[in-house]
Amino acid sequence: MRVTLPISELKPGMFVDSVNKQRADTGVKIKSRGMVRDRGIIDKLTAEGVLELNIDFDLSEIAIPDKYQKEDKAQESATEVAKIDARERRRRAGKASEKSTSKRVKKKKTSTAEATSLEREFELASQAFELHTRKVQVMYGDITSGLKADIGLINEISKEIVDSVLRNSNAMAILTRLQDKEGYNWRHMINCAILISVFAKYLGLSQSLIQQLAMGAMLHDVGHARLPQGLVNKKDKLSDNEYKAVKKHVVHSLGLVKGEQGVTPLIMDMIINHHERLDGTGYPRGLQGSKISKAARIMAIVDVYDAMTSERPYQQGEEPVHALRHLLTNKDKFDPDLVQRFIKCQGVHPVGSIVKLTNERLALVLAGNKHAPTAPNVRIFYNTKHMHHITAKELDLSVPEHDVKVIASIRPLDYQINLSRLLKDHLLA
Missing domain, CATH: 2.30.30 (SH3 type barrels.)
Structure with missing residues (x-):
C-alpha cells in the first residue's frame, strides 16, 4: 500500500519507496529505497530539498495515518474490482483456449500445482518478484545492522517461488535476467532460489525436497550481510587478507540460521559446503569428491552461474553461454553430470535472454x-x-x-x- 505524503509528515518507521517531489534548485536523487530509522534522516532529506515522498506501508513498521486510509481504501477497492474483473476475463479466455486444444499435458509427480500458461503465470510472478525483492532488501539491511535473519520470511518466499516454478518453470526464470547492479546481494538470494527450483524440477525431485533446496539457496550467502559492505562490493581485486575475511561469510551464515525452526540438515549442508570443489580446492574444509553432497554440488553450480551472469558494482555480467562454458570446462571442480543436465535445463540461451x-x-x-x-x-x-x-x-x-x-x-x-x-x-x- 503506497501513499504520497509531504516531508513534514514523514516519521521514523516509514519505508521510503521514492522521492515524488523536490525543490527545482536541487538535484538530489535517492538511488535506493529504505527505512527511515531516525529523525536525522528526515532532517537530511529536508535539507536536500525533498518536498514529497512515496511511502510503502507494506514494508513500513508503523501503520498508515488515518487521514490516508479512507482515500486509499476507496482506491484500493476500485483497483481490486478491476483486477478481479481482469483476472476473471483472462481465466475464461484461458479455459476457452484450453477447451479448443486437444493437447494433453502430462502432470509431473513433483507438483500438485496446476500448470499455467507463461503469460498467466508471468503476471503473478512479476508482482511476487518485486514484492519479494523489496522484503529481502529490508531484511538484508536489518541483518547488516545486527538484527537476526527472518527465517519465517525466507520460508514463505521460498514456498511462493517453488509454487510458481511448479506451475510454469519459465515465468520466474525469465525474471532472473533483469539486472540491478546495486541490488545484487539480495537479488542473488532470490535468483538462486528460482534457478535451483527450476533445476530441481527438471531433475524430477519431490516438491518437499525442492522447497528445502529453494530455502537453502535463499540462505546460502546470507552471512555476506554481516561482512563490511565496502568489502563485499569492493571494485578492485581483493587482497589475500580481504579474501580470507570474505570466506568467513560461511561462518556468519551458520550463526544466523543454526537452531532456527525450519532449517533442516540439508539446508545447513548447502550453506556450509556450496564453496567446496570436487578437486579439494574449495572452502571452508577442502572436501573432495564423494564427500560433497549432491545438494551442495547443485548449489555450487547455481551460485557460480548467477554470480557470473549478474551485474555487480564491480563487474559487468557475463553472457550465460560464457558462464555455462566455465562450468563445463572445470570438470575437476563442478560435477560434470550435473553441469550437463543444468545446461539442458537452462538451454544455451536461457529464457528471458x-x-x-x-x-x-x-x-x-x-x-x-x-x-x-x-x-x-x-x-x-x-x-x-x-x-x-x-x-x-x-x-x-x-x-x-x-x-x-x-x-x-x-x-x-x-x-x-x-x-x-x-x-x-x-x-x-
Whole structure:
C-alpha cells in the first residue's frame, strides 16, 4: 500500500519507496529505497530539498495515518474490482483456449500445482518478484545492522517461488535476467532460489525436497550481510587478507540460521559446503569428491552461474553461454553430470535472454528445447537492419524448415532496449 505524503509528515518507521517531489534548485536523487530509522534522516532529506515522498506501508513498521486510509481504501477497492474483473476475463479466455486444444499435458509427480500458461503465470510472478525483492532488501539491511535473519520470511518466499516454478518453470526464470547492479546481494538470494527450483524440477525431485533446496539457496550467502559492505562490493581485486575475511561469510551464515525452526540438515549442508570443489580446492574444509553432497554440488553450480551472469558494482555480467562454458570446462571442480543436465535445463540461451538471429532480427527467448539447447522457442520483435520494433511473431528454432538460427546473445542496452519494459509489453496482457 503506497501513499504520497509531504516531508513534514514523514516519521521514523516509514519505508521510503521514492522521492515524488523536490525543490527545482536541487538535484538530489535517492538511488535506493529504505527505512527511515531516525529523525536525522528526515532532517537530511529536508535539507536536500525533498518536498514529497512515496511511502510503502507494506514494508513500513508503523501503520498508515488515518487521514490516508479512507482515500486509499476507496482506491484500493476500485483497483481490486478491476483486477478481479481482469483476472476473471483472462481465466475464461484461458479455459476457452484450453477447451479448443486437444493437447494433453502430462502432470509431473513433483507438483500438485496446476500448470499455467507463461503469460498467466508471468503476471503473478512479476508482482511476487518485486514484492519479494523489496522484503529481502529490508531484511538484508536489518541483518547488516545486527538484527537476526527472518527465517519465517525466507520460508514463505521460498514456498511462493517453488509454487510458481511448479506451475510454469519459465515465468520466474525469465525474471532472473533483469539486472540491478546495486541490488545484487539480495537479488542473488532470490535468483538462486528460482534457478535451483527450476533445476530441481527438471531433475524430477519431490516438491518437499525442492522447497528445502529453494530455502537453502535463499540462505546460502546470507552471512555476506554481516561482512563490511565496502568489502563485499569492493571494485578492485581483493587482497589475500580481504579474501580470507570474505570466506568467513560461511561462518556468519551458520550463526544466523543454526537452531532456527525450519532449517533442516540439508539446508545447513548447502550453506556450509556450496564453496567446496570436487578437486579439494574449495572452502571452508577442502572436501573432495564423494564427500560433497549432491545438494551442495547443485548449489555450487547455481551460485557460480548467477554470480557470473549478474551485474555487480564491480563487474559487468557475463553472457550465460560464457558462464555455462566455465562450468563445463572445470570438470575437476563442478560435477560434470550435473553441469550437463543444468545446461539442458537452462538451454544455451536461457529464457528471458535476447538473441540475434540469422535473418537480421532480435528475439526474446520464451522457452528452451530440451533436445536442442541452441534452438529455443523465441518471439521475434526487432529488425536490426532498419533498427525498429516489428510485429511480434513466435518461432520454434528447432523446426528445420524455418532455417533461422541464433548468431549470439546480445545485451539489451546494445540496442537501447529496456528489458523490463519489453517483458511487460510481450508477456502481460
